[in-house]
Amino acid sequence: MISPTKGLILSVLLAASTVLFADHSLYMQSCGACHGADGKGVEGQFPPLAESEWVEGAPDRLIQIVLKGITGPIQVKGKAYNLAMPPQGMSMKDQQIAKVLSYVRANFGNKETAITTEMVAHARTQTKKRKKPWSAEELTALYPLPGREPMLQNLVSKVYYGKWKSLPDLDKLEPDAVEEEHNGIMSVHRTAKKDHFAMRFSGDFVVKTEGTYRFTLDADDSADLFIAGERIIHLPGKGPMNGSRVIKKEVALKPGRLAFQLDYWEYAGQEGLSVRVEGPGVPKDTFLTPQTKSKKKGRTWESIPIEAKDGKVALYRNFIAGTSARAIGVGYPEGVNLAFSADDFSVGIIWRGKFMDAGRHWTDRGQGFQAPAGKDVALLGQGPAYALLDSPKEKWPKAFQPELEARFLGYRLLDGTGRPEFHYKVSGIRISDTITPQSDAILRLIQPRSEFDSGQSLHMRIAHGAPVKKVAEGTYELGETLTIKVEGAVTTVLPRALIITLTHASPVGITYSWK
Amino acid sequence: MIRLLLLFLLSLSLAAVGHPSYQREEIPLPEGEVMEIGSIAIMPDQKVAVATRRGDVWICEGAYGDDLSQVTWSKFATGLHEPFGMDFLDDSLYVTQRPELTRLRDMDKDGVADLYETVTQDWGISGDYHEYAFGSLPDGEGNRWVLLCLTGSSGARTDFRGWCMRVTPDGETIPTAYGIRSPGGIGFNQAGDAFYTDNQGLWNGSSSLKWLKPGSFQGNPAGNKFFKKQSAIQGKPVAPNDESRVITELDRIPHYVPPAVVIPHGKVGRSPSAVLADQSEGKFGPFNGQILLGEQTASEVQRVFLEKVNGVYQGAVFKFLKGFRAGIVPMKQGDDGTLFVGGTNRGWASSGGKRFTFERVRWNGKKSFEFHEMKITRDGFDLTFTDKLDKSIAEDPASYKMAAWTYILRSGYGSPEVDEAIPVVTEAKLSPDGKSVSLKVKGRVKGHVHHLNAKLLKSESGATLIHKDAYYTINEFPEQ
Numbered sequence: 005m006i007s008p009t010k011g012l013i014l015s016v017l018l019a020a021s022t023v024l025f026a027d028h029s030l031y032m033q034s035c036g037a038c039h040g041a042d043g044k045g046v047e048g049q050f051p052p053l054a055e056s057e058w059v060e061g062a063p064d065r066l067i068q069i070v071l072k073g074i075t076g077p078i079q080v081k082g083k084a085y086n087l088a089m090p091p092q093g094m095s096m097k098d099q100q101i102a103k104v105l106s107y108v109r110a111n112f113g114n115k116e117t118a119i120t121t122e123m124v125a126h127a128r129t130q131t132k133k134r135k136k137p138w139s140a141e142e143l144t145a146l147y148p149l150p151g152r153e154p155m156l157q158n159l160v161s162k163v164y165y166g167k168w169k170s171l172p173d174l175d176k177l178e179p180d181a182v183e184e185e186h187n188g189i190m191s192v193h194r195t196a197k198k199d200h201f202a203m204r205f206s207g208d209f210v211v212k213t214e215g216t217y218r219f220t221l222d223a224d225d226s227a228d229l230f231i232a233g234e235r236i237i238h239l240p241g242k243g244p245m246n247g248s249r250v251i252k253k254e255v256a257l258k259p260g261r262l263a264f265q266l267d268y269w270e271y272a273g274q275e276g277l278s279v280r281v282e283g284p285g286v287p288k289d290t291f292l293t294p295q296t297k298s299k300k301k302g303r304t305w306e307s308i309p310i311e312a313k314d315g316k317v318a319l320y321r322n323f324i325a326g327t328s329a330r331a332i333g334v335g336y337p338e339g340v341n342l343a344f345s346a347d348d349f350s351v352g353i354i355w356r357g358k359f360m361d362a363g364r365h366w367t368d369r370g371q372g373f374q375a376p377a378g379k380d381v382a383l384l385g386q387g388p389a390y391a392l393l394d395s396p397k398e399k400w401p402k403a404f405q406p407e408l409e410a411r412f413l414g415y416r417l418l419d420g421t422g423r424p425e426f427h428y429k430v431s432g433i434r435i436s437d438t439i440t441p442q443s444d445a446i447l448r449l450i451q452p453r454s455e456f457d458s459g460q461s462l463h464m465r466i467a468h469g470a471p472v473k474k475v476a477e478g479t480y481e482l483g484e485t486l487t488i489k490v491e492g493a494v495t496t497v498l499p500r501a502l503i504i505t506l507t508h509a510s511p512v513g514i515t516y517s518w519k
Numbered sequence: 520m521i522r523l524l525l526l527f528l529l530s531l532s533l534a535a536v537g538h539p540s541y542q543r544e545e546i547p548l549p550e551g552e553v554m555e556i557g558s559i560a561i562m563p564d565q566k567v568a569v570a571t572r573r574g575d576v577w578i579c580e581g582a583y584g585d586d587l588s589q590v591t592w593s594k595f596a597t598g599l600h601e602p603f604g605m606d607f608l609d610d611s612l613y614v615t616q617r618p619e620l621t622r623l624r625d626m627d628k629d630g631v632a633d634l635y636e637t638v639t640q641d642w643g644i645s646g647d648y649h650e651y652a653f654g655s656l657p658d659g660e661g662n663r664w665v666l667l668c669l670t671g672s673s674g675a676r677t678d679f680r681g682w683c684m685r686v687t688p689d690g691e692t693i694p695t696a697y698g699i700r701s702p703g704g705i706g707f708n709q710a711g712d713a714f715y716t717d718n719q720g721l722w723n724g725s726s727s728l729k730w731l732k733p734g735s736f737q738g739n740p741a742g743n744k745f746f747k748k749q750s751a752i753q754g755k756p757v758a759p760n761d762e763s764r765v766i767t768e769l770d771r772i773p774h775y776v777p778p779a780v781v782i783p784h785g786k787v788g789r790s791p792s793a794v795l796a797d798q799s800e801g802k803f804g805p806f807n808g809q810i811l812l813g814e815q816t817a818s819e820v821q822r823v824f825l826e827k828v829n830g831v832y833q834g835a836v837f838k839f840l841k842g843f844r845a846g847i848v849p850m851k852q853g854d855d856g857t858l859f860v861g862g863t864n865r866g867w868a869s870s871g872g873k874r875f876t877f878e879r880v881r882w883n884g885k886k887s888f889e890f891h892e893m894k895i896t897r898d899g900f901d902l903t904f905t906d907k908l909d910k911s912i913a914e915d916p917a918s919y920k921m922a923a924w925t926y927i928l929r930s931g932y933g934s935p936e937v938d939e940a941i942p943v944v945t946e947a948k949l950s951p952d953g954k955s956v957s958l959k960v961k962g963r964v965k966g967h968v969h970h971l972n973a974k975l976l977k978s979e980s981g982a983t984l985i986h987k988d989a990y991y992t993i994n995e996f997p998e999q
Contacts, residue, residue, distance in 0.1 A: 033785040033786060034785055037785070037789060037816060037817050037870065038816065038868065038870070046868070046870065046872045047872065048872065049864060049868035049869065049870075049872050050868050073932075087866075087867070087868045088866075088867070090719070090720070090932065090933070091932045091933070092933070093931075093932070094929070094931040094932045094933045094934060094935075095719070095724070095725075095784060095932070095933030095934055095935050096935055097935050100935070318598070319597055319598025320574075320598055321574060321598050321599055321600035321616070321618070322574075322600055323646045329618070329644040329645055329646045330618040330619075330640065330644065332598070333598075346618065346619070346637070346640060362573070366553070366572075366573055366865075367865075368865065368866050369648045369649075369865070369866035369867075370601075370648050370866070371647070371648045372646070372648075373646055411637075411690075412619075412637050412640055413636065413637055414621065414622075414634070414635045414636040414637040415634075415635050416626075416633060416634050416635075417632075417633045417634075417635070419627070419633075424635075
């Protein structure tokens with residue numbers, strides 16, 4: 005017999021465990037496949053949720069990750085991950101997200117408050133227009149990790165529009181726009197007008213440790229920085245933000261929340277503001293302004309060098325900067341390299357020294373074009389190599405003319421060296437394009453394999469995009485670095501292009517040599 | 520209690536190998552090489568070729584052998600651009616790489632390819648990593664089918680992104696189907712019809728296995744703009760309405776072919792990849808003719824039963840094998856029924872925590888209790904099993920729990936399960952051979968995934984099902 009009390013307890017327990025099991029199964033369905041049944045993730049693959057700083061603190065950061073997904077490099081519990089979590093915002097309801105995140109925040113050693121359906125609904129409205137997944141950098145700028153609250157708090161920005169000749173007295177003006185800046189970052193790039201405006205940023209500068217703090221300020225155009233009511237930096241005038249006008253100032257500060265104010269003025273043209281803080285306990289590279297991409301965007305991959313080996317060429321088909329997406333990179337043991345474009349039937353780029361670094365393409369998903377690893381890079385131009393024209397001086401087409409019926413046929417690797425000989429067909433004529441490397445030059449032999457009709461001619465652009473100068477019969481200079489020799493074809497020199505005309509099935513030699 | 524514990528331990532050891540009737544083994548890879556396998560090709564003389572995402576082609580000898588430590592590898596080709604699709608025909612390996620379909624030949628017979636013939640490059644690439652090309656085996660007419668993933672998996676920046684092209688042996692490239700988002704693999708069923716997996720995302724509420732009926736639209740309108748650049752498909756493209764349902768848009772869009780089998784997101788898979796029909800005629804167990812699907816994120820293999828109803832494919836997906844060591848991308852089957860599986864985790868992490876893997880799975884002949892087929896009938900479903908059923912449980916309608924739902928068809932990324940319904944099993948009748956049950960079901964819904972949980976079922980010898988859930992997508996009801 006079960007006593008009524010016992011029965012009640014049992015049913016309550018049962019109900020509670022049903023809820024728990026339901027939450028756990030929702031977790032397994034939505035998160036567990038990657039982050040593990042124990043929330044510990046998979047090292048190097050899926051970051052842990054157990055005692056993760058990304059789960060801790062204010063809920064918005066965590067909700068946003070689930071809503072929009074997150075992609076790219078991320079540090080979790082001191083370990084690096086690089087992956088993409090797909091967005092779940094469209095596939096999960098607010099209530100499910102709240103339930104599963106509350107489960108995550110209360111399990112695996114996490115002891116955080118629950119997340120409500122309302123919080124999720126609110127977070128959804130905050131980023132309604134955002135379509136892309138977050139990057140860790142973007143997300144933490146808006147929703148800082150615990151212990152990394154911004155140094156500038158309660159920051160408010162005000163924008164004033166008007167034509168002034170110097171930074172105006174903003175106390176006397178009415179702002180045209182006022183915004184709260186929760187990330188503690190002062191941006192001058194979000195105004196409606198890009199010229200003739202001023203801004204005032206005010207908030208609390210939070211000092212945790214007594215000591216000397218150094219502020220480094222640069223602006224385009226003027227800026228004044230005040231701490232605790234005192235102007236510590238005055239950068240007047242109009243000027244570029246190129247480092248020539250940087251002002252550094254050291255001040256002794258005591259712990260507490262100090263009144264912070266920065267007034268900024270933009271006349272016309274480029275605008276910018278950079279404020280850096282150094283001091284006791286302040287992490288390296290702490291800026292109170294958005295950091296320009298070029299400063300922070302380091303390589304996120306390890307170098308994977310590719311070079312010719314054992315007297316044989318190295319082949320690398322991938323996205324090579326300076327030519328089209330269908331690039332076939334060839335690194336020769338002789339120390340010269342090129343990328344042949346299977347889109348254009350042209351040698352698009354040549355260089356000396358090292359061949360390629362595959363790190364960009366062979367790490368993570370491999371986005372983007374990679375520049376050659378070596379030196380003396382010479383661009384020979386993009387666009388179709390062949391055209392049917394009445395005169396070589398006519399405007400060169402942007403793509404192969406349909407009547408050419410241009411078709412890339414591939415390449416043969418020659419015995420011993422593995423050097424590729426490229427094959428293609430244009431205007432019914434099959435052409436083999438053989439390349440022979442030398443230590444300081446690249447020899448190219450264009451060999452039509454079928455006879456031309458009488459009167460048929462085919463124009464081939466062998467280089468363009470830099471000034472061309474004739475230096476001797478059949479010898480030309482391209483830009484500052486290259487000499488090009490042509491043998492066996494009529495050559496037309498245009499100010500920035502070199503064009504040869506093929507009329508017979510006889511070979512044409514082209515030599516590209518470095519000066 | 521002890522018995523329970525024993526059962527628990529037993530189930531753990533079963534989980535470790537994935538399935539009691541199958542044996543999974545890792546095939547040693549050439550030392551020091553990064554072998555992120557994106558393609559596998561079965562060759563004569565028990566050789567197997569693999570292509571890596573770094574662009575190398577390797578040939579493996581000994582992959583069928585009993586002693587895998589004797590495996591040897593030789594490098595056949597290099598410098599390809601992220602190939603996803605490879606087959607061997609006559610004297611050549613045909614490789615679908617990002618920029619083209621290539622025929623690799625060894626003219627001087629020294630064991631290394633020396634002729635890289637471009638069969639076709641009649642599609643666009645812009646430099647976006649997501650513009651993958653997935654290639655099929657040759658079809659009955661010798662044509663290879665190439666799937667062109669969308670730019671960034673959402674747009675169509677270059678020609679024929681979001682399309683399937685059919686490439687004839689002489690390189691003619693025929694636009695064949697459109698509306699593709701982000702494919703993970705392509706294969707043919709025994710009837711020779713082409714199927715591919717498309718991943719959850721824009722206009723894909725959940726991932727699914729889709730039928731590439733020539734001339735069909737598959738649901739994502741990003742590539743519709745290329746319609747005017749081709750003449751192989753007649754008519755006009757119609758973009759689906761946002762926030763709609765597949766079943767609704769089918770009436771509006773003449774070319775639209777609904778997903779044959781939805782792979783419920785989260786419940787069954789997350790990133791379906793390879794599509795492979797088991798054609799081993801029993802050498803790979805009792806599922807001949809069914810489709811095996813790779814699953815990248817969970818490092819699993821799933822199993823699909825397909826049937827054609829009123830001219831439209833539909834069917835059920837079941838969980839099948841698990842525990843692979845990296846995210847599965849390609850799968851091929853050897854003549855002796857061996858399943859070869861390749862995997863890579865780069866860019867897309869997986870439960871199998873290794874960076875890459877090459878594995879084989881063989882049937883060990885042991886009997887196990889599994890769903891075999893789930894077929895739709897006029898008034899319910901016919902279920903078949905790999906073993907005889909316990910009659911009293913099998914004929915109790917309460918042994919079957921069902922739920923049904925669908926997904927929103929929309930421009931946003933994925934969809935929750937919506938329009939939930941609870942179909943009810945009202946009658947269950949065991950066949951004379953004891954291996955099939957005819958269910959009468961009330962409340963089935965056209966356009967919905969029908970989840971059947973049969974955890975209560977037992978075989979005659981008292982075993983429960985290894986995989987207790989089936990997910991059947993109803994596109995059509997059999998005609999009355």
